[in-house]
Amino acid sequence: xxxxxxxxxxxxxxRHAKARTILTSLAIAVGAFTLTIALAAGQGAREYANTxxxxxxxxxxxxxxxxxxxxxxxxxxxxxxxxxxSTIARPNGALVKRLSxxxxxxxxxxSDIVSITPTYAINAQYITRSGQKKYTVDATTYNSGITQTxxxxxxxxxxxxxxxTQIALPEVYVSLLGFKTAQDAIGQTVTIHLERTPNITExxxxxxxxxxxxxxxxxxxxxxxKDADYKVIAIVGKSATALSATTSVEISxxxxxxxxxxxxxxxxxxxxxxxxxxxxxxGVDPAMVKQALVNQGYGVQTAKDLxxxxxxxxxxxQGIVIGFGILALITSVFGIINTQYISVLERTREIGLMxxxxxxxxxxxxxxxxxxxxxxFLGGVIGSxxxxxAGLSLNPWITSTLSLGDGNVLLIFQPIPIILLIIVLxxxxxxxxxxxxRKAAKLDPIEAxxxx
Amino acid sequence: xxxxxxxxxxxxxKQNAFLALxxxxxxxPDGASVAIVGKSGSGKSTLMHAMSGLDRPEKGQVVIDGIxxxxxxxxxxxxxxxxxxxxxFQSFFVQANESSFDNVSLPLEISNISVKARKKRxxxxxxxxxxDDKEKxxxxxxxxxxxxxxxxxxxxxxxxxxxxxxxxxxxxDSTTGATIEKLLFGLNKQSGSTxxxxxxxxxxxxxxxxxxxxxxxxxxxxxxxxx
Ligand SMILES: Nc1ncnc2c1ncn2[C@@H]1O[C@H](COP(=O)(O)OP(=O)(O)O)[C@@H](O)[C@H]1O
Ligand SMILES: [Mg+2]
Numbered sequence: 144x145x146x147x148x149x150x151x152x153x154x155x156x157x158r159h160a161k162a163r164t165i166l167t168s169l170a171i172a173v174g175a176f177t178l179t180i181a182l183a184a185g186q187g188a189r190e191y192a193n194t195x196x197x198x199x200x201x202x203x204x205x206x207x208x209x210x211x212x213x214x215x216x217x218x219x220x221x222x223x224x225x226x227x228x229s230t231i232a233r234p235n236g237a238l239v240k241r242l243s244x245x246x247x248x249x250x251x252x253x254s255d256i257v258s259i260t261p262t263y264a265i266n267a268q269y270i271t272r273s274g275q276k277k278y279t280v281d282a283t284t285y286n287s288g289i290t291q292t293x294x295x296x297x298x299x300x301x302x303x304x305x306x307x308t309q310i311a312l313p314e315v316y317v318s319l320l321g322f323k324t325a326q327d328a329i330g331q332t333v334t335i336h337l338e339r340t341p342n343i344t345e346x347x348x349x350x351x352x353x354x355x356x357x358x359x360x361x362x363x364x365x366x367x368x369k370d371a372d373y374k375v376i377a378i379v380g381k382s383a384t385a386l387s388a389t390t391s392v393e394i395s396x397x398x399x400x401x402x403x404x405x406x407x408x409x410x411x412x413x414x415x416x417x418x419x420x421x422x423x424x425x426g427v428d429p430a431m432v433k434q435a436l437v438n439q440g441y442g443v444q445t446a447k448d449l450x451x452x453x454x455x456x457x458x459x460x461q462g463i464v465i466g467f468g469i470l471a472l473i474t475s476v477f478g479i480i481n482t483q484y485i486s487v488l489e490r491t492r493e494i495g496l497m498x499x500x501x502x503x504x505x506x507x508x509x510x511x512x513x514x515x516x517x518x519x520f521l522g523g524v525i526g527s528x529x530x531x532x533a534g535l536s537l538n539p540w541i542t543s544t545l546s547l548g549d550g551n552v553l554l555i556f557q558p559i560p561i562i563l564l565i566i567v568l569x570x571x572x573x574x575x576x577x578x579x580x581r582k583a584a585k586l587d588p589i590e591a592x593x594x595x
Numbered sequence: 596x597x598x599x600x601x602x603x604x605x606x607x608x609k610q611n612a613f614l615a616l617x618x619x620x621x622x623x624p625d626g627a628s629v630a631i632v633g634k635s636g637s638g639k640s641t642l643m644h645a646m647s648g649l650d651r652p653e654k655g656q657v658v659i660d661g662i663x664x665x666x667x668x669x670x671x672x673x674x675x676x677x678x679x680x681x682x683x684f685q686s687f688f689v690q691a692n693e694s695s696f697d698n699v700s701l702p703l704e705i706s707n708i709s710v711k712a713r714k715k716r717x718x719x720x721x722x723x724x725x726x727d728d729k730e731k732x733x734x735x736x737x738x739x740x741x742x743x744x745x746x747x748x749x750x751x752x753x754x755x756x757x758x759x760x761x762x763x764x765x766x767x768d769s770t771t772g773a774t775i776e777k778l779l780f781g782l783n784k785q786s787g788s789t790x791x792x793x794x795x796x797x798x799x800x801x802x803x804x805x806x807x808x809x810x811x812x813x814x815x816x817x818x819x820x821x822x
Pocket of ligand 2: 639640641
């Protein structure tokens with residue numbers, strides 16, 4: 144018997160048992176729905192992550208730490224003490240080594256590195272401007288490797304920093320600092336105020352005591368302050384495709400260094416940095432530079448590594464959803480086995496007749512397997528169609544709810560994975576139909592056609 | 596020519612062993628109409644199953660056109676049945692959910708006949724049995740007589756050498772039964788195929804060229820009007 148004729152007969156017998164066929168395939172449809180959504184969400188999330196990274200991060204950028212344990216969460220437990228090496232405790236108790244100024248200088252000297260910027264610790268007390276209240280502030284280094292959404296004013300092109308007298312403010316400070324509009328703030332001067340408790344040496348104390356003048360002693364113990372003035376160059380807004388919605392004010396590398404040095408001079412933190420960002424010379428493969436630095440003992444991550452990390456997260460989440468889909472499929476497999484066994488029982492006579500007429504057991508078996516495959520096909524088509532229709536109509540809502548930004552969608556349906564999914568479902572259904580089909584194939588026609 | 600030589604069939608084992616066919620021997624010439632006659636439980640159906648390659652008795656030979664079908668491999672037996680044998684059953688055994696056309700088409704599909712040839716031969720067969728107007732109707736919607744006509748169309752569509760009919764009129768009223776009998780004997784005469792009817796009905800048996808009487812699995816007597 145020709146396969147096409149078997150398939151036609153399989154299709155017809157399913158049509159004759161419509162209710163049962165549809166109910167059985169609905170079980171598969173649940174799995175198909177979940178898997179289609181999982182595939183679409185995974186694809187969407189990966190593309191979104193890619194958009195985020197490519198539109199935000201300069202591919203030439205490297206994140207550098209003292210050793211590779213930094214990117215692994217740091218080492219916990221006691222470690223060998225190395226003189227001169229400085230560590231800092233992470234909230235989880237792990238210790239991470241810090242980069243020294245010597246490390247920074249050494250890396251900066253490399254010919255394949257354009258610039259290196261440590262993350263400076265700046266303990267600013269407040270930000271203000273004349274005639275306005277004071278507000279707490281977090282100052283960071285302007286990152287020339289990341290694009291930002293500019294609301295007013297303008298920022299320099301990628302890989303070019305702002306000047307030492309300039310500052311970029313997040314949108315919240317516009318009204319806090321008494322500007323009517325974001326545009327009004329551009330070109331205006333703001334002040335960042337720093338304080339530090341003095342680090343007094345024994346010699347200084349003795350000297351002060353020697354003067355026998357209490358004012359000298361008071362002066363020595365008085366907090367030291369610094370007011371740094373900057374001109375607002377841009378107001379930065381929240382961006383849908385920004386990696387972090389920044390609430391920090393941004394100042395140039397030199398300014399940040401100056402402020403950081405002021406707050407840390409005389410402390411353990413002076414010229415010690417947990418992490419630094421370096422820019423690799425255009426045309427040089429960041430992976431090569433990474434390897435060179437890793438060989439020197441540094442911990443280094445490239446923009447690609449970050450992408451890999453994000454993809455790992457996306458893939459893990461996708462894997463979980465796929466797991467649920469597979470669970471639904473396993474349930475539906477039992478549904479198919481059950482349905483097909485009942486079908487074989489109900490059609491004992493028919494099977495006996497077909498075998499009496501000379502149909503091979505193999506072909507009888509195939510008839511039932513194709514019926515199962517049809518059920519798989521139907522379930523796959525129903526499930527994935529509902530998923531696509533629901534997904535496409537929900538996409539705008541998801542995009543606005545998650546603030547993904549215009550043009551970005553979470554669910555991206557691609558025809559080839561869906562077609563492959565349906566084929567896989569048909570194979571799974573055929574597998575489920577194997578045992579009932581074998582029972583049908585082994586049926587003895589004489590027994591099946593016995594009437595008494 | 597069908598030669599049945601020493602066919603013996605036992606059901607069950609040891610103490611439960613039951614001799615359903617006991618050393619059956621006879622020869623049926625080509626084109627004959629033959630009745631296998633006997634009471635219920637005498638072994639008629641068992642004999643028919645052995646002669647048609649549905650069953651394998653443990654002893655004996657069934658030689659059809661020089662080939663012992665009991666020695667064939669299962670694939671060859673299936674092929675033999677699909678090409679050489681037509682079956683008609685007491686309970687019709689038509690596929691209720693399939694159309695008349697698809698019922699009759701089944702043996703041709705099993706024999707890998709092309710779609711075009713199939714269409715022609717199915718319509719011819721339906722015409723021969725007189726239900727060509729029911730081509731597209733589901734078999735379930737046919738009357739008993741029409742169902743048996745459909746079964747006959749299915750039995751003859753592949754132009755078999757031998758048609759086996761197990762109590763073909765057993766489930767029909769006498770008028771309908773008579774028309775079915777007429778149809779069967781007409782086909783037997785026209786096509787030259789051999790017709791083997793299993794029956795306990797003496798009147799039907801009397802219309803056959805040859806009568807093989809079975810009693811408790813043994814041949815009681817053979818009455819033949821052909822040489
Ligand atoms: N599968 C079987 N197992 C045991 N005994 C059987 C089986 N099939 C038939 N028989 C017995 O064999 C005898 C002949 O059966 P059968 O050929 O069907 O008789 P008939 O067709 O003449 O009514 C009966 O006594 C029946 O009970
Ligand atoms: Mg019988």
